[in-house]
Amino acid sequence: MVKRRILLIGGNYSPEPTGIGKYNGEMVRWLAEQGNDCTVVTTYPYYPQWKVQSPYIKSCFWFTTEFQNVRNGHPIKVIRCPHFVPKNPTGLNRMISEFSFFFSAYLVMMVLLFKKKYDNIITVAPPFEMGLLGILYKKIRGGEFLYHIQDLQIDAARDLAIVKSKLIIDIFLSIEAFIIRQADTVSTISSGMIKKVKHKYDKEIRFFPNWVDISTFYPLQNRDILKSTYGFNTSDKIILYSGAIGNKQGLEAILDCAKCLENRHDIKFAICGSGPYKENLIKMKERLNLQNVVFLPLQPLKMFNSFLNMADIHLVLQKSGAGDLVMPSKLSTILSVGGVAIVTASKGTSLHDVISSNNLGILVEPDNKEALLDAITSAVDDEFKDKKENARLYAENNLSAHIILDDFFSTVFKIDKNRMKPSLGGFMAKIA
Secondary structure, eight states, rough: OOOOOOEEEEEEOEEEEEEOHHHHHHHHHHHHTOEEEEEEEEOOOOOEEEEEEEETTTTTTTTTTEOOOOOTTTOOEEEOOOOOOOOSOOOOOOOHHHHHHHHHHHHHHHHHTSSOOOOOEEEEEEGGGGHHHHHHHHHHHOOOEEESSOOHHHHHHOOOOOTHHHHHHHHHHHHHHHHHHHEEEESSSSSSHHHHHHHHHOOOOOEEEOOBBBBSSOOOOOOOHHHHGGTTTOEEEEEEEEEEOOGGTHHHHHHHHHHHHTTTTTEEEEEEEOOHHHHHHHHHHHHHHHHHHHOOOOOOOOHHHHHHOOOEEEEEETTTGGGGOOTHHHHHHHHHHHHOOOEEOOTSSHHHHHHHHOOOEEEEOTTTTHHHHHHHHTTTOOHHHHHHHHHHHHHHHHBBBHHHHHHHHHHHHTHHHGGGGOOSSSSSSSOO
16 A cells, blocks of 8 residues: 655666665665655766766656666656766856756656645755755645755855855855755754754754665675685785765875885775766876776675675775765765774764764874874784674664664654564665
8 A cells, every 4th residue: 555655856866876876766765665656856877977877878868757666565756857967077067967957857846746746755965956846846735845965065065165156155055044944854864964954054953874784785704805806816905995086085195195005015905986086096096106006996786795895994085174064975884894994084073973982993084194094004904803893783783774764764754663664675676
């Protein structure tokens, strides 16, 4: 029996493998498995490559509709909208990209307003302005509006100097304030981000953290043997960064550390992922003539657990300006596989508090290359048995996908948790 009709409006969605698209896809799939009738208005998959991906390349210039099959649930209706995808996502290009999607999604909303009513409208920021479409639907057709914040996009654009115009920032903040005031529920992913939103707006903010499928990502034995699968020696010490390769991570520090450690022939740095800053790093590697740095493509899902298990040390890096404006989603999978991470986080941020209070990793002050180098040098020869056990235990107790989604939506929808289906239903499964 259908419980609710739910509409998600979001700029990223499955099959994007990382970031907001990954979480949006898993959330909607879970909601559909609970018997809800779900529709998604989104873009064509382009992140983190910043290029529309196959098999959507030929169809991405117009609106298309697809249906994603769900086990024991209604198929998810996905309406994909054309939008501008910049090859070089600068601040201006990103704004053009987001507003091109906003315009396309607005046209879709004009049609959906005359269709069967949705009970719940969810928008996920970024892009923050999609919240205006949620308000539009709520004002005309009714329904409850949930505004979920994955990144404090406007604050990050200001503090990282991605957008330098104070006038534009002030306009964006005014729009954000209007959206948050109109939303029935506002949520975000960390306690630090909750504090920042509450500091700006007098509004109750719910905690809705990112999650991990602990049955898909788990510790493996004989991790050293896995290294040969990716072209390394079993005796190599692998320092891995896996995730989006953008400006806010400060990844050039990895290459600086690699240069300092080039005489340690057993230490190898692996940078896995895609993003607008990747070519800069490759050129920097060539300029420094580094033989101990390897760039790897995004790994297929079926191999990702073994890939993460291969690493001796994981890097979770971000610049100091990011602070509590973003929460690195890659950390959840690292913890789930029992990995040890070197994390750049300032004292007082949520990320720092979680790592330090639970003894989950090694903390380094952001933008301090010397401290990062010292941490890597001292960490490569340590087993960190306690930290590995703590990481997995923390993931099991705090990051389980079903627990987080069950707790959050049972509260938002005001329903009995015992009636929620326990199955994850192939959270990470390939879309049929």
